[in-house]
Amino acid sequence: MTAPIYNRVALIGLGLIASSMAHAMREYGLATEIVGFAKSPETRATALEIGFVNRVTETAAAAVQGADLVVLAVPVGAMGAIAAEIGPHLAPGATVTDVGSVKQAVIEAVAPHIPEGVHFIPGHPIAGTEHSGPRSGFATLFRNRWWLLTPVPGSDPEATRHLRQCYEAMGAKVDEMEAPHHDLVLAVTSHTPHLIAYTMVGVADDLRRVTDSEVIQYSAAGFRDFTRIAASDPTMWRDVFLTNKEATLDILGRFTEELFALQRAIRLGDGDHLHAYFTRTRAIRRGIIEAGQDTAAPDFGRGQPPA
Amino acid sequence: MTAPIYNRVALIGLGLIASSMAHAMREYGLATEIVGFAKSPETRATALEIGFVNRVTETAAAAVQGADLVVLAVPVGAMGAIAAEIGPHLAPGATVTDVGSVKQAVIEAVAPHIPEGVHFIPGHPIAGTEHSGPRSGFATLFRNRWWLLTPVPGSDPEATRHLRQCYEAMGAKVDEMEAPHHDLVLAVTSHTPHLIAYTMVGVADDLRRVTDSEVIQYSAAGFRDFTRIAASDPTMWRDVFLTNKEATLDILGRFTEELFALQRAIRLGDGDHLHAYFTRTRAIRRGIIEAGQDTAAPDFGRGQPPA
Numbered sequence: 001m002t003a004p005i006y007n008r009v010a011l012i013g014l015g016l017i018a019s020s021m022a023h024a025m026r027e028y029g030l031a032t033e034i035v036g037f038a039k040s041p042e043t044r045a046t047a048l049e050i051g052f053v054n055r056v057t058e059t060a061a062a063a064v065q066g067a068d069l070v071v072l073a074v075p076v077g078a079m080g081a082i083a084a085e086i087g088p089h090l091a092p093g094a095t096v097t098d099v100g101s102v103k104q105a106v107i108e109a110v111a112p113h114i115p116e117g118v119h120f121i122p123g124h125p126i127a128g129t130e131h132s133g134p135r136s137g138f139a140t141l142f143r144n145r146w147w148l149l150t151p152v153p154g155s156d157p158e159a160t161r162h163l164r165q166c167y168e169a170m171g172a173k174v175d176e177m178e179a180p181h182h183d184l185v186l187a188v189t190s191h192t193p194h195l196i197a198y199t200m201v202g203v204a205d206d207l208r209r210v211t212d213s214e215v216i217q218y219s220a221a222g223f224r225d226f227t228r229i230a231a232s233d234p235t236m237w238r239d240v241f242l243t244n245k246e247a248t249l250d251i252l253g254r255f256t257e258e259l260f261a262l263q264r265a266i267r268l269g270d271g272d273h274l275h276a277y278f279t280r281t282r283a284i285r286r287g288i289i290e291a292g293q294d295t296a297a298p299d300f301g302r303g304q305p306p307a
Numbered sequence: 308m309t310a311p312i313y314n315r316v317a318l319i320g321l322g323l324i325a326s327s328m329a330h331a332m333r334e335y336g337l338a339t340e341i342v343g344f345a346k347s348p349e350t351r352a353t354a355l356e357i358g359f360v361n362r363v364t365e366t367a368a369a370a371v372q373g374a375d376l377v378v379l380a381v382p383v384g385a386m387g388a389i390a391a392e393i394g395p396h397l398a399p400g401a402t403v404t405d406v407g408s409v410k411q412a413v414i415e416a417v418a419p420h421i422p423e424g425v426h427f428i429p430g431h432p433i434a435g436t437e438h439s440g441p442r443s444g445f446a447t448l449f450r451n452r453w454w455l456l457t458p459v460p461g462s463d464p465e466a467t468r469h470l471r472q473c474y475e476a477m478g479a480k481v482d483e484m485e486a487p488h489h490d491l492v493l494a495v496t497s498h499t500p501h502l503i504a505y506t507m508v509g510v511a512d513d514l515r516r517v518t519d520s521e522v523i524q525y526s527a528a529g530f531r532d533f534t535r536i537a538a539s540d541p542t543m544w545r546d547v548f549l550t551n552k553e554a555t556l557d558i559l560g561r562f563t564e565e566l567f568a569l570q571r572a573i574r575l576g577d578g579d580h581l582h583a584y585f586t587r588t589r590a591i592r593r594g595i596i597e598a599g600q601d602t603a604a605p606d607f608g609r610g611q612p613p614a
Contacts, residue, residue: 077578126525130592146525185521188511189530195573196503199566201588203558204495214492218433218453223496225532231592234585241573241581251510252570256563259506263559266502266548271384274548278541281508285437285538 005166006031006069012060012082013073014038014047015233016128017099019137021071022052024170027139037063038134046134061089069166072098072110077239080109087113095119095159101186101236103150103179105243111152119159123149124182125172126190132233143171150179187247191240192255195248197229198237312473313338313376319367319389320380321345321354322540323435324406326444328378329359331477334446344370345441353441368396376473379405379417384546387416394420402426402466408493408543410457410486412550418459426466430456431489432479433497439540450478457486494554498547499562502555504536505544 009031011018018036025031036053037060038044044056057063064070064086072079079098090096096114100106103122114120127145129136147167151160164174177185204215204223219227241248265273316338318325325343332338343360344367345351351363364370371377371393379386386405397403403421407413410429421427434452436443454474458467471481484492511522511530526534548555572580 148525185525188514188522189526192510193507193530193533195569196507196566198585198588199562199569200500200503201591202565202584203499203561205587205591206561207495207558215495218455218492219496223500225536226500227588227592229532230585230588232585234582234589237585238578238581242576242578245573245576248573249570251514252566252573254510254513255506256566258509259503259559259563262502262506263556266552266555266559269549269552271545271549274545275541277509278505278537278539278544280512281505281534281537282541284508284512285534 004029004032005162005169008033008035008067009069009071010063010067011036011053011071011073012063012086013078014043014053014134015073016132016136016141017125018071018073019047019050019052019134020127020139020141021073021099021137021170022047023137023139024142025166026052028169030166030169031069035063035067043134050134052134052137060086064089064091064094066091068094069163070094070096072096072100072106075233075235075239076100076102076106076243077235079106080113083110083113087115090115090118092117093119095121095163097121097123097149097163099123099125101190101240102244103182107150107152107179119156121149121151121155121160121163122179123147123163123167124186125167127172128232130228130231132236140171142167145172147172147174148182149174149176150182151176152179183244184247184250187244187251191244191248192251194229194232194237195241195252196255197226200226201230311336311339312469312476315340315342315374316376316378317370317374318343318360318378318380319370319393320385321350321360321363321441322380323439323443323448324432325378325380326354326357326359326441327434327446327448328380328406328444328477329354330444330446331449332473333359335476337473337476338376342370342374350441357441359441359444367393371396371398371401373398375401376470377401377403379403379407379413382540382542382546383407383409383413383550384542386413387420390417390420394422397422397425399424400426402428402470404428404430404456404470406430406432408497408547409551410489414457414459414486426463428456428458428462428467428470429486430454430470430474431493432474434479435539437535437538439543447478449474452479454479454481455489456481456483457489458483459486490551491554491557494551494558498551498555499558501536501539501544502548502559503562504533507533508537 011022014036022034025034034053036047036056047053048056060082072082074082079100096118098106101124103124107122111120125142125147127142167174207215318329321343329341332341341360343354343363354360355363367389379389381389386407403425405413408431410431414429418427432449432454434449474481514522
């Protein structure tokens with residue numbers, strides 16, 4: 001138990017990320033009071049029932065009053081409207097952050113509404129599961145995960161230090177980078193892979209009408225992993241692609257180029273090309289294991305009965 | 308412990324699948340003796356050292372002598388040459404099966420070498436991990452996994468019944484289907500997803516030179532799953548694509564069509580199209596969970612320290 005870093009935290013949006021932050025803040029004593037707002041009355045009632053907030057408010061403006069930390073945890077496309085609504089009600093000296101998966105678009109949408117004397121420090125926790133909503137949160141979601149901050153020109157170093165301290169207390173590893181660079185890196189590691197997984201699952205769904213339930217019944221490791229990725233929140237992901245358009249389209253272009261080269265190798269029966277390509281991709285996996293982002297333990301599908 | 312189903316089992320190839328079969332056969336007492344052959348002397352020595360075979364031989368022909376079950380567990384592209392070599396040495400009444408991920412090409416390559424009086428029953432266990440080699444096997448690999456058999460015209464029902472009984476004793480669920488249908492279903496559920504994962508990891512590898520190690524360091528769930536898939540054995544996968552060429556190219560064609568439609572929606576800012584697509588793909592995930600192929604437990608990345 002450390003001393004509280006913030007006196008009153010306002011969570012705007014009460015889904016997977018916000019509810020996990022609340023659980024973690026309570027567990028580690030990082031906030032004296034947590035106030036929550038969500039558009040849906042049902043979500044607010046659930047948050048109160050689970051008890052990860054001290055109270056909920058009926059408007060976002062009411063939630064941020066007197067808060068020294070305000071977290072925008074709504075889909076990226078909803079950030080601008082929320083910022084416009086809360087802007088006039090933010091307390092002097094407060095810190096405003098967000099947890100959106102895209103950073104440039106959020107900065108463009110939110111920054112104009114942040115008054116003088118309030119610190120805006122955009123952020124993105126690289127953590128999540130395929131579940132969403134207020135019941136899906138848990139205190140350890142951020143353990144050993146990266147939380148990227150993309151401070152804007154003029155961000156107060158002291159406010160940034162406090163936010164970093166709070167996230168590190170939740171178990172996260174915090175790093176800072178420029179927003180455009182963040183968006184490119186995430187387009188490679190997260191956004192494009194998600195789009196591809198959605199596409200493959202969509203193709204299978206079409207074929208399911210042909211092969212009945214066999215596509216599901218015999219779903220092997222490759223496809224099973226894709227369906228898990230493709231089960232993520234549709235609204236969140238729609239907004240990611242609409243707001244990180246340039247980087248995603250750039251990476252998608254490279255992807256289709258490479259895919260066509262492999263497709264051609266298959267058509268021509270060029271086994272050497274395929275073998276060399278598949279050997280090269282093995283190395284990046286080793287890099288990820290060495291970076292501590294996954295383990296080398298074999299994954300033979302979960303849900304298997306114990307030996 | 309059931310009574311042994313086979314007296315002498317010959318495993319041709321001693322990688323992940325064959326070594327797992329050997330471990331399982333020993334654990335459940337399904338074979339009196341297990342004889343192993345692998346091209347590499349090092350692999351043979353490892354198999355003996357671990358002790359999952361009773362003995363190894365220096366040729367495939369020697370391994371199959373007197374065996375009542377012969378399992379071809381080599382890459383699909385190597386099946387024909389091995390079948391030609393062992394054909395004249397197979398014992399009358401023996402059963403020959405394989406574990407290849409593609410079935411039509413294996414049947415075409417192997418069947419001509421199977422003498423009268425020997426039963427050829429092609430098969431494919433839908434099980435595996437991203438690891439390969441004789442040290443990667445374990446007895447429970449097939450538990451609760453499907454093992455598809457694609458009997459050829461004239462396959463002996465009694466021999467098929469024995470093989471099914473053996474695989475069920477290892478914990479597998481056994482089903483039978485036509486070889487061409489198998490190859491189409493697997494192109495959707497396994498082969499194309501693997502090619503896509505390899506491609507995405509290859510793209511990231513190119514970009515790594517730009518963004519240093521960040522692509523690895525911040526690898527999020529989507530990409531992390533892809534790298535695991537793309538770490539699979541290059542020789543095995545090269546052969547899969549070369550031998551299941553038509554079905555893979557067919558599914559790849561559908562995939563790029565759908566991908567282009569989504570790419571266009573991103574470019575045009577058509578959020579409704581994206582949202583509808585992502586909502587539809589959620590349903591197939593529910594189907595997989597209901598079919599018992601995965602669990603609904605959230606996957607927040609393995610290798611995380613406990614709470």
